[in-house]
Amino acid sequence: MALSIIKIFPRHGRQYIRDLRKAVIPEGFRGRPVIGKDITPAEEKLALTVCPIAAIQTGPFRLDLGKCEFCMECSFATEGKIRFTNDHRLSTNNRESLIIKVGEDNPIRVDQFMVRKEISSYFRYALKLRQVSAGGDNSTEMELNASGNVNFDMGRYGIEFVASPRHSDGLVITGPISSNMAEALQICYDATPSPKIVVLAGSAAISGGIYENSPVVDRKFLETIKPDLYIPGNPPHPLTFINGILDLTGKK
Amino acid sequence: MIGKNPLVVPLVEIPIFDYTVFMDTIADLMKDESRHCVAYHVVPLHGKLRFFCCMASDHEKNIVLLSHEQNTSPLPVLPSLTAAHFLFHMYEREIWEQYGIQFIGHPWLKPVRVVEDYPFYSIEGDGVHEVGVGPIHAGIIEPGYFRFSCNGEKVMHLEIQLGFQHRGVEKLFLEKPSGIQRAVLAESIAGDTSVGHSIAHSQLMETLAGIISSPALQCERIIALELERIAVHIGDTAALCTDIAYQFGQVVNEALRTIVINTTQSWCGNRFGKGLVRTGGSYYPLKKDFILLLLANLKEVEERFGQITHEIFTNPSVLSRFEGIGKVSPHQAGMIGAVGMAARSSGVKRDIRWSHPFQAFRKTTYEPVTLHQGDAWARAMLRKLEVEKSIQLIGNLLSGHDFERMPAHPVYELTLPASSFALSLAEGWRGEIMQSAVTDEKGNIMNYKVKDPSFHNWMALTLAVRNQEISDFPLCNKSYNLSYCGHDL
Ligand code: SF4
Numbered sequence: 071m072a073l074s075i076i077k078i079f080p081r082h083g084r085q086y087i088r089d090l091r092k093a094v095i096p097e098g099f100r101g102r103p104v105i106g107k108d109i110t111p112a113e114e115k116l117a118l119t120v121c122p123i124a125a126i127q128t129g130p131f132r133l134d135l136g137k138c139e140f141c142m143e144c145s146f147a148t149e150g151k152i153r154f155t156n157d158h159r160l161s162t163n164n165r166e167s168l169i170i171k172v173g174e175d176n177p178i179r180v181d182q183f184m185v186r187k188e189i190s191s192y193f194r195y196a197l198k199l200r201q202v203s204a205g206g207d208n209s210t211e212m213e214l215n216a217s218g219n220v221n222f223d224m225g226r227y228g229i230e231f232v233a234s235p236r237h238s239d240g241l242v243i244t245g246p247i248s249s250n251m252a253e254a255l256q257i258c259y260d261a262t263p264s265p266k267i268v269v270l271a272g273s274a275a276i277s278g279g280i281y282e283n284s285p286v287v288d289r290k291f292l293e294t295i296k297p298d299l300y301i302p303g304n305p306p307h308p309l310t311f312i313n314g315i316l317d318l319t320g321k322k
Numbered sequence: 323m324i325g326k327n328p329l330v331v332p333l334v335e336i337p338i339f340d341y342t343v344f345m346d347t348i349a350d351l352m353k354d355e356s357r358h359c360v361a362y363h364v365v366p367l368h369g370k371l372r373f374f375c376c377m378a379s380d381h382e383k384n385i386v387l388l389s390h391e392q393n394t395s396p397l398p399v400l401p402s403l404t405a406a407h408f409l410f411h412m413y414e415r416e417i418w419e420q421y422g423i424q425f426i427g428h429p430w431l432k433p434v435r436v437v438e439d440y441p442f443y444s445i446e447g448d449g450v451h452e453v454g455v456g457p458i459h460a461g462i463i464e465p466g467y468f469r470f471s472c473n474g475e476k477v478m479h480l481e482i483q484l485g486f487q488h489r490g491v492e493k494l495f496l497e498k499p500s501g502i503q504r505a506v507l508a509e510s511i512a513g514d515t516s517v518g519h520s521i522a523h524s525q526l527m528e529t530l531a532g533i534i535s536s537p538a539l540q541c542e543r544i545i546a547l548e549l550e551r552i553a554v555h556i557g558d559t560a561a562l563c564t565d566i567a568y569q570f571g572q573v574v575n576e577a578l579r580t581i582v583i584n585t586t587q588s589w590c591g592n593r594f595g596k597g598l599v600r601t602g603g604s605y606y607p608l609k610k611d612f613i614l615l616l617l618a619n620l621k622e623v624e625e626r627f628g629q630i631t632h633e634i635f636t637n638p639s640v641l642s643r644f645e646g647i648g649k650v651s652p653h654q655a656g657m658i659g660a661v662g663m664a665a666r667s668s669g670v671k672r673d674i675r676w677s678h679p680f681q682a683f684r685k686t687t688y689e690p691v692t693l694h695q696g697d698a699w700a701r702a703m704l705r706k707l708e709v710e711k712s713i714q715l716i717g718n719l720l721s722g723h724d725f726e727r728m729p730a731h732p733v734y735e736l737t738l739p740a741s742s743f744a745l746s747l748a749e750g751w752r753g754e755i756m757q758s759a760v761t762d763e764k765g766n767i768m769n770y771k772v773k774d775p776s777f778h779n780w781m782a783l784t785l786a787v788r789n790q791e792i793s794d795f796p797l798c799n800k801s802y803n804l805s806y807c808g809h810d811l
Binding site: 074075077078081082085095096098099100120121122123139140141142143146154201202203204205206207208209210211212213214215216219220221231233234245246248249250251254258274279280281283284285286287304305307 | 435437457458460461462463464465485486487488489490493494497498500502503505506507509510511512513514516570573574576577580587588590591592593594596597605625626629630632633731805806807810
């Protein structure tokens with residue numbers, strides 16, 4: 071047995087990504103989109119028609135990453151005039167900065183002026199989060215789990231998911247908030263001691279995504295709470311999540 | 323009416339039986355022990371309620387399609403099929419919940435997805451106590467409510483209440499009618515089975531529209547499907563190790579899963595294969611460079627997974643936690659209509675890839691892995707064996723095909739036949755996936771039905787934990803890894 075362990079270890083090697091801040095996902099990954107300046111009105115119209123969830127809007131033409139399911143259909147329809155770069159840094163606390171306008175190619179970041187003071191003073195060195203699934207498809211949950219795995223290891227920053235809201239500093243919500251989870255989510259939020267943060271992970275959580283307008287989705291919770299961080303994606307990549315949290319809490 | 327997977331039939335050709343004849347026919351069909359119900363649901367048609375039922379046989383390899391019809395007012399009161407054939411219990415509960423139809427003799431018509439005022443079973447007696455968990459669980463996991471009735475540490479009964487993830491998927495298929503919307507919906511039925519559900523959906527739409535996809539496309543889909551299976555099975559092997567505190571097995575497998583899902587990402591830009599499977603074509607045809615990467619990565623994974631699973635399955639402290647835990651007998655699995663892994667790990671040879679071949683499986687012979695032990699060990703071992711088989715299968719598919727061709731783009735504008743019923747089955751990593759649609763006189767889809775394997779298999783978990791220590795629940799649960807969102811829709 072010991073012999074085979076000796077064989078396994080060298081091949082397993084060092085799995086963790088050394089620098090999560092600088093890590094790059096290879097080309098082809100569907101990250102931050104850029105709308106080419108040369109997009110024609112006809113192409114804009116095409117993009118508008120194919121988009122499954124009205125993430126594409128007009129007057130002026132723009133793409134809302136808070137709704138986008140990253141299906142790439144607008145990119146195919148416009149033959150690449152709308153292009154998805156491999157930039158995975160999509161997390162922000164400013165909902166407005168998720169609106170991509172024609173010709174813009176700016177990084178999406180956390181707006182430090184908008185961050186509540188207590189967030190960096192309390193959570194800079196350690197942040198415990200409680201995740202609540204509320205009607206999603208479980209892919210975001212899997213990426214959140216992966217954020218703590220042997221490759222991404224966000225535990226190195228003192229960021230961790232915990233079992234009880236009583237032990238947590240905030241909630242990470244996934245899914246569009248199904249009516250059947252609305253009450254449990256509220257109870258969980260109330261049970262989390264203040265100061266606390268609320269993070270919306272995935273298009274479904276941010277805007278309802280493809281489940282928008284479903285009669286069995288109930289997003290009232292978000293009418294009373296202002297989220298501290300939006301993490302777009304279908305699902306968001308672990309690097310998108312980790313970097314977003316690090317930016318929010320002011321970690322270097 | 324007898325058909326093969328996938329099938330499309332004009333409504334007029336589906337026999338409508340009188341309910342008593344319908345029951346007798348079901349009883350007759352059920353004499354074939356390998357026959358199970360893959361679909362039984364109601365479609366309101368011409369002011370009446372039409373009940374469509376599809377019975378698939380693992381051995382005869384065919385699907386019998388039959389129906390009965392009832393008035394809407396007064397609502398009928400029907401003798402239950404469940405009383406004689408337990409595997410109908412979920413279907414009748416669902417019909418009762420959605421249409422208010424009573425089934426006499428059903429053991430307990432309980433809600434499937436409505437969470438208010440759920441009537442729990444409770445046991446009273448000396449030393450009996452209840453443990454309630456959920457809907458939010460300790461971990462990054464979907465919601466569901468579990469109520470254990472225990473005597474001391476021993477679980478006498480577990481009741482699982484679901485529905486918390488219900489987001490109206492089936493209705494949205496009708497309300498969001500564009501091909502792209504439906505494709506996005508299909509891949510979000512259960513995110514861990516994006517490819518499996520997308521294949522079932524595309525296949526359904528193509529069957530309805532009379533499109534025959536190219537052999538290369540069919541192959542690509544199966545390669546994607548098997549990659550999904552490999553990734554989840556390896557991830558689950560890691561999770562099983564976590565639950566028995568065997569960290570070595572956990573971390574090595576986690577790293578291997580990452581290689582597999584990153585390979586999928588190199589193919590299509592998404593680690594879960596979202597966007598990869600589309601109706602009528604693909605935006606991501608297999609290219610030479612990717613095939614080389616795929617083969618190299620699979621070789622690496624195969625070798626390392628072979629080493630670590632050898633380690634896992636020869637480690638006495640692992641075996642003592644896996645063996646004999648959470649046993650479900652072949653009889654129980656058959657009775658509840660278990661599908662996929664839950665069936666095969668309990669000695670029921672049931673695998674759509676073999677019995678009702680779809681896509682590229684029509685041209686290869688796939689022999690399912692079946693283990694008879696029915697315990698956590700069998701479910702872990704089944705994963706190992708299936709990973710090995712899937713890697714082999716991908717190798718065979720790649721060598722037998724020429725992928726250099728002009729890619730056909732997806733087709734979203736489809737003309738569908740009027741007044742027809744269609745059914746599509748696929749074998750996702752959990753098991754049998756069913757999607758079905760009915761069109762109206764104009765050829766618009768008026769009913770869309772989805773069934774994830776978890777619909778049946780949650781009952782297997784309930785049976786598995788009976789008479790176990792409550793502390794073995796996480797292990798039993800993980801050994802099935804069932805879907806909440808796939809069940810709740
Ligand atoms: S990628 Fe986003 S914006 Fe483009 S079509 Fe899909 S959902 Fe719409």
